[in-house]
Amino acid sequence: MKIGFIGLGNVGGKLAGSLIRNKHDVTVLDLNRTLVDHFVTRGARAAATPLELGQGVDLIITCLPSPAASAAVVEGENGFLPALGPGKIWLEMSTTDHADIIRLGALVEATGAMVMDCPVSGGCHRADTGNISIFAGGRREAFEAVLPVLKSLGRRILHTGALGSASEIKVVTNYLCTVHLAALAEALTVCKVAGMDMNTAYEAIRISSGNSFVHETESQVILNGSRDISFTMDLVIKDVGLFDQLAQDLHVPLEISPLVLGIFKDGQAKYGPREHSPNIIRRIEEQCGVKVLGTGFPAEMTDDEPEEPGYEVIPKR
DSSP: OEEEEEOOSTTHHHHHHHHHHTTOEEEEEOSOHHHHHHHHHTTOEEOSSHHHHHHTOSEEEEOOSSHHHHHHHHHSTTOSGGGOOTTOEEEEOSOOOHHHHHHHHHHHHHTTOEEEEOOEESOHHHHTTTOEEEEEESOHHHHHHHHHHHHHHEEEEEEEESTTHHHHHHHHHHHHHHHHHHHHHHHHHHHHHTTOOHHHHHHHHHTSTTOOHHHHHHHHHHHHSOOOSSOBHHHHHHHHHHHHHHHHHTTOOOSHHHHHHHHHHHHHHHHOTTSBGGGGGHHHHHHHTOOOOOSSOOSSOOOOSOOOOOEEOOOOO
16 A cells, blocks of 8 residues: 655654554655655655645545644645545544544545544654554544554554544543643642652652653653653644634533633743743743752653554443
């Protein structure tokens, strides 16, 4: 199967790297020509437009920063939609609006092609090693057709139901991650102001009921001082905004989500849209006149688990 990959950013580049590492035939496209050239040196081919890419492959994967960017490569000028037809598949791996993937999916299926939304979760460091989790929404026929490729991209693969369902659950999980991050910024700062040893505080949280995946990853880069988790405040606002809009559309009254969204909008206004998301703690540090740091923590996360073949996760019934 020939695979085209559009979007070689923090997550997409690592996913495309997993495909190349696992000996897939890959053609790449990105606005950043330097990134494209890097993947060409690793064995990929380059395409000039989404249409050209779509004409030469069986499976198109997109991993882009916004719903608008995804729509542009599908239906915009030189988009790949005219290149689709029976036997071709589009996998949308961006974190996107479920309504937009359903709209675009209808256009794709009208050509006879198949489509799935397949966002990932678990951190860029796990995307780099093929150990990330993948949510997959779409027809079971499409899921089974792409499952061998998904097993090269990730470890735990969950078929979430109809097209759009994976995008819905992804924004739910990103919302929860953001809530944990905002709470940890407060908790770690309280520990610092209280005079606690921050390495001890980290371990106390890690071995307690207060632990979370976010603590075991993002707290480490906070305490290192780099605050680099390869995710930025504008992306947090996009994702939590998608969750908040989903809740509004469903008439679910929320209290925490608007607060968290406001916290990150304030952080973006203070430090810029491309500021690392864990540096949201800086808002509280500055008010308290402290710097929340430990010793011996990494500047960025790496995955120390060996790469293993992916498998489908079956929900308990």
